[in-house]
Amino acid sequence: MPELTVGLLVISDTAAADHATDRAIDTLTAVIAEANAAADLAHASYEWLVDERRIVPDDKDKIQEKIREWCDVRQLSLVITTGGTGFGLRDVTPEAVGEMLDKTASGLVHGMLAASLRITPFAVMSRPVAGIRKHTVIITLPGSPKGAKENLESIIKLLPHACVQAAGGDSRSLHSGGVRQLEAEAGLTGSATPRTNSHDRHSHLHESGGISGDDSVRSHSHSHGCGHGHHAPTPRTKQPSDELLSNELSADVTRRHRSSPYPMISVAQAHKLIAENLPLPTIIRHKVSETLVGYILAEDVTAVESVPAFRASIVDGYAVLHTDGTGIYPVVSVSHAAAGESKVLSSGEIARITTGAPLPSGATAVVMVEDTRIAEKTEDGSEELRVEVLASGLENMENVREVGSDVRAGEVILRKGTQITAIGGEVGLLASVGVQQVNVYRKPVVGVLSTGDEVVYHDREGPLKLGEVRDSNRPTLLAAICARGFNAVDLSIAKDSAETLEETIKDALKSVDVIITTGGVSMGEKDLLKPTIERTFSGTIHFGRVAMKPGKPTTFATIPSASSVKPIFALPGNPASANVTFHLFVLPALRQLSGYRENAHLPTIPVTMEHDVPLDPRPEFHRAVVRVDRGGTLVARSTGGQRSSRIGSLQGANALLCLPATSEVGDKRTRIPRGDVVSALLIGELQSLDI
Structure with a gap:
């Protein structure tokens, strides 16, 4: 799902002096969260992401400095300011913003004022401005949290189209369904004025440069088929419940699903389905040496000799x-x-x-x-x-x-299920009692495949062509797999062709035990993985959507093989999504296949937040750095912007904060305040405060 990035800027001398007095950020974040929830229920093809929140005083230079950073450098989709739009001497927001606009959007201003006037005549005392700077839409809201909420709610359903078009979307193709379709997609009831025919209304909007655009413009990811901001007509026939859910590989685009047929499940349900459908681990005989590190014992081990063997x-x-x-x-x-x-x-x-x-x-x-x-x-x-x-x-x-005072011959020295560690002395213990070989669970061989016509090798020489993306997923996942002690196989890049994907998977099944793919799991015509698994390989898709952020399209499937089944994890194409879902779903599965029992999942620990962290309508796995402070407390700090396409959000991260959905918080908060304790999934080593 393409993400529309938002910057929230509070302009207030009072709030700048004492951040605790601000109420606007919580209020506006809640409006955005509610808009995301409504969009999710309507299967909309966009999602708002509050990328940054800042408070500045009523100072023209400081206002313009932050807006210039967000528009010119960060290229956010939308900048929302609140405060400084009144008649006071220090109210300079309209002047600061107005002179920075490349284009004005008087319609948005009119919409906000009209909505406020229905509530109070004093709405005329506000001086809002709205417009576009470079590729970013900017709107200014009053400083009152109530007024700001009312203004934003009056236009927020229109803003996705505004942001997408400002980013360079093609108006003609996006207006092909007419204004009725645009209103339906935005969840609007339509104009109160008499309607002309849809063609006339569409022509009017197109000629005036109306609000539309291509969602995909703002999504810099490896995924494809994310949609274009509108839904096609509902298929004329409904599949029986016992038929395959995936699209026919040869079906026309018009006959493909317009919304995912796979039920949304929770993270806990996804873990359960994975655990229940993995094959049993296999047992091998392994020599006692340094290469034994990381393996899990498949049987109890008894001492061949006593230690010491003499007095x-x-x-x-x-x-x-x-x-x-x-x-x-x-x-x-x-x-x-x-x-x-x-x-x-x-x-x-x-x-x-x-x-x-x-x-x-x-x-x-x-x-x-x-x-x-x-x-x-x-x-x-x-x-x-x-x-x-x-x-x-x-x-x-x-x-x-005495003889055998440490270990007696025939005594059980290591139990089944014990992991051979690099620091625990297991190899030394085995060697000391004369054990030369042990039965262990075989580690799975893992293949990693990137998919997509737009994906190119990260080390390819020369500049990127329009639409190309360097492949960061495959190198990232291969490195993570090897670092965890598993054997990784590079399956390269498969283009968006049913034949190519079929051949690649067929070859991979001969040499690997688990396949990880990235991209090609959404709803586009080039998203071929699910139908290829089901229709070509007679595989079973156990789930195709998970209620989480990031990683909603994560898919888990199994393909029958000569011995049992081979698991396939189809991860989203966005780099951060792929990495998060690897640690959350794939790594525990690899550990289970390697013989881990109850401890296949990475450890979860309580941590104290060093700052406020926003909540989302979906449960979120927020990338963070967990450290031990000087008092011995585990503290956590976000790595910054959490866009699923932002691989930099994982740089330095050693944990995923397990944040609840806003609906799961009893007091309806939209953020976790500084000092609160949350659960964190450890994906790396702990750091001290000085690192």
């Missing part, structure tokens, strides 16, 4: 018979921690011994070197001949490690 000294000192007591004794032998025979020790004799060395036969204890004194040396002074034992009351086997 060993735990200190440097002298092996003695503990019953001999104190006195001066001859040193008759030396026992080092090395293989070899040692002299049998008799009463009245001692042997020098090092830590870990075998206890000589006959010895019953070890006295520490600190509890002895040299009584006689050799003539050259290099060796002791006799040593005085100063310690009394030694116990039997004092300072001695």
Whole structure:
């Protein structure tokens, strides 16, 4: 779904001095959230994304500086200001904004004033302006939260068309259905004035440069077929419920679905469907070596040998018979921690011994070197001949490690389901007891495929042609898969051709266990993945839409193979969506296939927000950095703009904030305030505050 980006600018000396006094941002964010919810229910082909919120004083230069950044540099779809439109001496918003406009939009101003006048005659005391700067629509609202809400609500259903056309959309193609269709798509009841025929009204709008455009202009993503801001007629026949839901590959464009036939499910339901439909992990025999790290044991492992395998000294000192007591004794032998025979020790004799060395036969204890004194040396002074034992009351086997005191032969040392880690000592433990091979669950081989005519290799030389997009999804996912210890296979890029996609998947099924694709899962005529899975490979699509942000079109399917089934995860083309859904759905599946049991999902921890974070009508997985502050508290900060096409939102991120939908918040808040605790899914290593 294309995203229309919004900047909210509060213009107020009071709010700039104390942000806590501002009420406008919450109010306008709620209006936008409600508009998104209504658009989602109507299957609209756009979505508002509040990209940034700022408060500035009633200062003309500061107002223009922020608007210039949002319009000229960031190229937001819509800039909304609130405040500074009255008759006061400090009210300079209309002047600041008006001189920056390339085109004025008096119709939007009239619409806002007309709506307000129906409520209060004092609406005439506001001085709103509206228009376009470069590719951005700008509207100014009054400073009163109530007035700002009423003004924005009066035009917000018209603004998607305004923003899309300002971004360069083609008016003629988008008006092909006439004004009635435009009104229906916007959820409007139509004009109160007598209607001319639709052709005449369309001509009038077109000649006047009316409000329309192409949704796809603002969506810089890898996905395709996102729609063009309008819905085609409903198909004349309805598919029986037992037929496949995907489009016919050879069907005319006019006979394809205009809204997704796949039911919207929750994230929890998606996790359940994935877990229930994955094949069982397979077991292999693996050598005990450094390459064993990351595998999960498929059976209990017992010790082949005892550790230690002999009685060993735990200190440097002298092996003695503990019953001999104190006195001066001859040193008759030396026992080092090395293989070899040692002299049998008799009463009245001692042997020098090092830590870990075998206890000589006959010895019953070890006295520490600190509890002895040299009584006689050799003539050259290099060796002791006799040593005085100063310690009394030694116990039997004092300072001695018994055979098997660490591990006994036949004892279970590692349980089925244990992961072999790089730092946990499992490899060392296996090696120490003589285990040379173990049964483990095989790690799946994962293939990654990008799809789309517009997608080109990221390292291709030369500038991009119009409409081309460098492939960031495939390198990103391949890196993430390898970093998690799985074998990744680059399946390259498949163009939007049913034949090409079929051949690519057919070849992949021979060499990989799991296929990950990005793009081609929406509703466009070139979105061929679902019908190819179902109709060409007799696969099953377990779900095709998830109620979440980002990643709504995420699809999970299985294709039958000779042994069982092979999973396919069709992720959205937008880079951030693909990465988020990989960590949320694909990675737990790979871990389950590798033998993980209850802990297949990444850990979720409570974190404290360092700033306010907005809520969305859908549950959101917000990219963030989680750190440990100096007091030991886990704190979280957003990575910034969360557009699903913005791969930079994942730069440095080590967590996904699990934010509830606005409807799930009991007090109807539209944001999580600073200091509140939220759940965060850890996708990377924790950082300290100083990093």
